[in-house]
Amino acid sequence: MKTEKLKYERPAIRKMNTGLMNKFGTRTEYAPFTHIDGVSVKELINKYGSPCFVISERTIRKTYQNAVRAFKTRYPKVQFAWSYKTNYIDAVCNVFHQEGSWAEVVSIFEYTKAIENGVPGNKIIFNGPEKTKADLQIALENNSYIHVDHFDELYDLIELTQELKKTAKVAIRVNMDTGVYPMWDRFGFNYESGQAWNAINKIMASEYLEMVGLHCHIGTFMLDTNAYAIAAAKLSDLAVNIKYVFNKTIQYLDLGGGFPSANTLRGAYLPGPDMIPSIDEFAEVITNTILNYGYKKEDLPLLILETGRAMIDDAGYLLGSVIANKRLSDGRRATIMDFGVNILFTAFWYEHKITPAQEFSSHTEDMVLYGPLCMNIDVVRSSVTLPALNRGDHVVVHKVGAYNMTQWMQFIAMRPKVALIDTNGESHVIRENETVKTITEPERMPEHLKTFNL
Amino acid sequence: MKIHSNLAVSDSGFIFNPSNGDSFSTNAVGADIIRLLKSGKSLADIKKDISVKYEVEPTVFEKDYEDFISQLQDHFLVNND
Numbered sequence: 001m002k003t004e005k006l007k008y009e010r011p012a013i014r015k016m017n018t019g020l021m022n023k024f025g026t027r028t029e030y031a032p033f034t035h036i037d038g039v040s041v042k043e044l045i046n047k048y049g050s051p052c053f054v055i056s057e058r059t060i061r062k063t064y065q066n067a068v069r070a071f072k073t074r075y076p077k078v079q080f081a082w083s084y085k086t087n088y089i090d091a092v093c094n095v096f097h098q099e100g101s102w103a104e105v106v107s108i109f110e111y112t113k114a115i116e117n118g119v120p121g122n123k124i125i126f127n128g129p130e131k132t133k134a135d136l137q138i139a140l141e142n143n144s145y146i147h148v149d150h151f152d153e154l155y156d157l158i159e160l161t162q163e164l165k166k167t168a169k170v171a172i173r174v175n176m177d178t179g180v181y182p183m184w185d186r187f188g189f190n191y192e193s194g195q196a197w198n199a200i201n202k203i204m205a206s207e208y209l210e211m212v213g214l215h216c217h218i219g220t221f222m223l224d225t226n227a228y229a230i231a232a233a234k235l236s237d238l239a240v241n242i243k244y245v246f247n248k249t250i251q252y253l254d255l256g257g258g259f260p261s262a263n264t265l266r267g268a269y270l271p272g273p274d275m276i277p278s279i280d281e282f283a284e285v286i287t288n289t290i291l292n293y294g295y296k297k298e299d300l301p302l303l304i305l306e307t308g309r310a311m312i313d314d315a316g317y318l319l320g321s322v323i324a325n326k327r328l329s330d331g332r333r334a335t336i337m338d339f340g341v342n343i344l345f346t347a348f349w350y351e352h353k354i355t356p357a358q359e360f361s362s363h364t365e366d367m368v369l370y371g372p373l374c375m376n377i378d379v380v381r382s383s384v385t386l387p388a389l390n391r392g393d394h395v396v397v398h399k400v401g402a403y404n405m406t407q408w409m410q411f412i413a414m415r416p417k418v419a420l421i422d423t424n425g426e427s428h429v430i431r432e433n434e435t436v437k438t439i440t441e442p443e444r445m446p447e448h449l450k451t452f453n454l
Numbered sequence: 455m456k457i458h459s460n461l462a463v464s465d466s467g468f469i470f471n472p473s474n475g476d477s478f479s480t481n482a483v484g485a486d487i488i489r490l491l492k493s494g495k496s497l498a499d500i501k502k503d504i505s506v507k508y509e510v511e512p513t514v515f516e517k518d519y520e521d522f523i524s525q526l527q528d529h530f531l532v533n534n535d
Contacts, residue, residue, distance in 0.1 A: 015477075016477045327524065390514075
């Protein structure tokens with residue numbers, strides 16, 4: 001009878017320092033993460049290669065429905081608009097559109113994507129500081145909501161609407177002091193200085209501009225719910241004044257995005273899930289502020305939310321493999337993964353949770369996780385306690401759905417496939433991996449550089 | 455290279471160095487290597503024993519063995535002679 005051999009784990013030893021602080025933190029991984037929505041991680045890697053991104057449609061829908069419930073049970077008129085910049089892979093956008101989300105875009109590139117996805121023009125919110133006259137004309141013709149960022153854009157829009165004799169539906173982006181610093185004042189018109197009110201006066205005096213909404217986006221990864229109460233109050237103050245001075249009812253208040261996901265920020269004392277307020281807590285302060293502000297029942301504005309990160313981060317996974325193990329000059333273990341900051345851009349600001357995808361022993365090591373790039377800054381985790389990983393072992397990086405698939409870089413390597421697991425547990429490629437041709441196809445070679453002799 | 459003969463190694467991989475009071479934990483493969491070194495086995499014998507017991511390529515084990523020995527050196531658990 002042949003005896004089955006034991007599973008091998010790289011030999012490792014660790015000095016025990018009872019009672020001392022450990023700068024690497026405590027061990028966090030107790031069980032391998034072998035399946036995503038019932039689909040084996042190993043199978044996914046065999047099918048789509050390593051590394052690859054995997055998105056759970058089930059998690060997106062569940063997260064979205066929970067956010068909608070949090071707001072709709074507290075306020076009568078709520079509309080979510082999917083923040084394209086957070087993840088604009090068409091299949092991901094369409095999950096949100098199927099759930100009822102409008103599109104919130106910040107460039108003509110994103111605007112075009114939303115139109116091509118089939119979003120009606122009048123359900124697109126056009127934000128962002130760069131809108132050319134040509135961009136504004138497209139938005140105007142499609143009857144989209146144009147959120148004006150600065151006076152130069154406002155004057156362009158006044159000129160354009162006069163030329164075309166067509167009315168634009170506009171809102172202004174308002175920046176304000178919400179008690180969170182540094183203040184985000186580079187976008188929009190300032191509330192405290194009266195700049196926002198000046199812009200409103202200008203819009204109200206324009207023949208072809210209809211002031212329909214007020215918008216703000218007070219920050220990102222906001223951990224203080226009270227900041228949203230202040231923002232909702234300041235927007236409401238403007239809305240009530242517009243009603244009083246111009247007898248014009250503001251149709252909507254757009255509180256933007258900025259709700260955090262459960263990721264752990266670099267340098268944070270506590271893990272993300274222990275720090276962040278729930279979506280219900282944000283909903284509570286925002287809706288309470290608006291409901292108690294003193295609007296007449298018929299003037300109660302639609303509440304628009306452009307939540308991105310909190311909707312999609314949990315649904316994204318990055319699957320990868322160990323390329324090599326080495327030891328640094330100071331004795332620390334270094335593990336080199338086949339993914340780095342090129343595709344996991346958020347490693348710059350998060351301490352991502354990383355779990356081995358196969359069985360491991362109880363022994364752990366303090367290590368640095370590096371990516372595959374030939375760059376010193378390619379550090380996925382500068383200190384993490386993980387089980388001994390063998391070459392070729394797989395790992396799962398959690399909560400990577402937001403910003404990675406839009407901010408990733410094509411540097412040295414090519415970007416991998418993105419797969420989606422649908423609600424029936426079937427997986428689909430939703431973005432093919434890049435090839436050398438993807439990169440070289442737009443390049444052009446001048447005639448005199450076509451040949452050389454070495 | 456010789457491992458300190460007075461090291462205490464438990465079945466669960468707990469190691470105690472009585473000469474300075476340091477204690478360590480190691481995984482199953484690490485504990486096996488330390489036991490084999492203590493019994494005076496050569497690298498060739500250790501390789502053979504480990505490859506019989508565990509599912510591992512000899513070249514993979516050789517690399518990991520070298521790395522493990524350097525860790526033992528860092529922790530002053532072996533003498534270089």
